[in-house]
Amino acid sequence: MNSTSTESAIAEWTVILGDSGVIAADAADFGASTTGTSRSIPAVLCPENQEQVAAILKVAQRWQVAVYPVSTGNNWGYGSANPVENDCVILDLSRLDRISDFDPELGVVTVGPGVTQGALREFLDRHEGNYLVPVTGAGPTCSILGNALERGYGITPITDHFAAVTKIEAILPDGTLYRTPLSELGGAEVDGLFKWGLGPYLDGLFSQGNFGVVVNMTIALAPAPDTVTAFFFSTKDDARLEALVPTVRAVLRTLGGSVVAINLLNSQRMLSMMTPFPEGKAIDGVLPAHEVESLANTHGVPAWSGVGAIYASKEVAGAARRTLRRLLGPVTDRLVFINRRKVAVARNISRVLPGRLAARVKGMADTLSGALEIMHGTPNDVALALAYWRSGDLPGAGQPKNPARDGCGLIWFAPLVPIRGQDVRRYIDMIERICPRYGVNPLITLTTVNDRCFDSTVPLLFDRRDADSTARANDCYRALLDAGQKEGFLPYRLNIDAMGILNTGGSAFSRLASQLKAAVDPNYILAPGRYVPRIKRSEVL
Template structure:
């Protein structure tokens, strides 16, 4: 690919999309990344229809120009809107924001890549859709489709967001339309009600892959339950964690229909939500253990905090509370239940308290309210404040948070960890021994993705304005990955600089995936390097 080919492709794209449909990366607010990586991006193309997406890909094939599709570009902590390789044109799909084929009785809806969590919430509210949006902590501006294809997850039912995808439509690299077999032979409606369709399951190729540009997904929505009750629990002594972990597994197995996920957060992760980073107490950017203890004591933060929610009718919720008390009571120091009514009461109480106490109670109520809204399937950006803990400038009140635009340094390390006490301890020891070596505070969350496995999210936070801090954070990720390989704790998704770990000649996965890729995209113009390595000509 050379500059002449890119210029020729851009000329054709302008004819198809108009001047406003082809812009520079800087004009489209692309290029910034929380991981500190910068790619050379020749242009951003912005189609508005499926037909235009097909034409864009046909032009890319003709001139052999690489394109990299993004839904909204808000893949913070993994590369934002940046491609894997330099000189890829960004295919911005945010204008494909149509919501269609909503069935309020059966709870399925079809969305394009530009449909955000916030947009789907507004749509459901205006169409009497009594369903939960599959929310994440990334906020209202993030794509439903993009998160599902990257196999994101949340704490509302249905926790596994790709599991909720029942049907996919995609434009293949040659510009042709892929539909599932049931839809092609006249069963479009039932196809959207049954994930596996008919014949070999090819939809999975489009999840964490680069086999086509997904322009529509149909997803199953979880119905809003009669009640949502949050529960919070804690242990003061870190040594009790090994006993708590199998109890979390027991809770999910006993209450799997009503308690779908549980989060465990260490004290530093909790402090990151409660107080500004105390730079003056840090040594080389890291809070020493005694400073963490001092801060934790002053804010009443325990060694480990847990959170989950009961989704159920009132009768079932009452029984679930008794079960939680029976299981969690003996292994925790505190267990409380919170709902919207109690949060409203706390706000009322805050208004009657003197200044300092009022501020603290109101702050607690606001935090609880934000967490409860997410549990109710309403997205917000409360959790996104984490990205600003070490760097970045919070936007003006009312303006959406955008960590990439606002200068935040964030890399997610998100490994899978068995729900076993000994394994969790080995994992925590690994994180706590490696992160401080690179100037990174070990903030740890463990989220159940089923009753067998946690996904742990460790935000590597750093000052992106500091080149040395950026380099150390990226080195920290590599050190964690290598240690995780030895210990058996590996990520469920990768950032744009980590894709090379899949590119090994000895990998049967890489060989097969590359051959499939070559069959549908022989010029490797679509998202080159994304999870699927380039194939060597001798291996075709």
């Protein structure tokens, strides 16, 4: 790509989008990233419909200028809105925010890339849609479509967000519209009701790929159950982890219809939600073991905490509570059940308590309320406060949190771990061995993605204002990747600086992916380097 080609393409895009649809080079909002990564961004394009997207790609092909699509750009911890490679023009799809084809009887809805978790919740509330939004901890401003394409997950049914996708429409790199065979043959409605369609399943190419710009996605929504009851459990003894892990598996297999996911959190991860980071007690940015133990004792934090939810009728929920007591009782010290009514009672009690105790009870009630709302399919930014634990300035009351804009340092390491006690212990040892070497506190969450496998999210938190701290955090990520590859703990998604892990040279995956890419995008103008390795043409043929 050269500057003359880019300038010529921008001139044509300005005709298509108007002056307001083309944002100047290196726009600050788009270049900010919690990972500390910086990319050269010639311009940002803001189309309002899929016809403009198609026109943009045709211009990109003509001038061979690379474009990088983002849904809302809030891919915090993985690169935010930054492209994998330098000099890509950002294709900001946030204005494609239409919600359509909602079927309240069958529970399917079609969303554009700009539809956020919060927007879908508001839409369903307005249209009496008694369904759960597929929420994540990333907050109300994040894209439903973007998260599904990255194979994000949550703890509400349906936990696997790409599994909920039934139909995709995309603009291919040459500007043509891709639709599945059932839709092309006139069966658009049934196409949105059946994930696999007809013939080869090509929709999967658009998940963690760079084969087209997805402009519409139909998803199946989980119906809101009669009751949602959160359950919290804990063990003070770290040595019981090996017994707790298979019990979690047993819970999911026994109660799979009503308990869909469980989180396990270590003491440091819990402390990050309960107390400001004690900078004065840290050594090289890391809390020593005795300080962690002291803080845990002060705040009553156990070695391991767990959380899940029961989605069921009142009758089934009662039976599920009894089963949970039977299964979890022998391997935990505490098991409690919480619903909205109990949180309201705690808030009322806090009003009559003396000062400090009242604040503590109200804070606990507020945290529980935020967690419960997420379990009810209502997004909020309670979990997003984690990004601010080591750096960043919390926005004022009523302002949405935006870790990239607010200066937070965050890189997610998100490997898959078998639900076996010995494997989890081996994994925990790896994290606790490597993270402190790089000034990173080992905050660990293990979330079940099914009854066989955890995804573990480890936030590498650092001070983004400090170049050395930023470099060490990125070195920590690479060290975790290397160790995880040797130990068998590999991530389910990658940040923009880690895509090279897939460039395995002569592997069958690399060859096939590159052959498919070359067939639909021979000039590599769409999101170059994103998940599909860039291989020389001679190696593809």
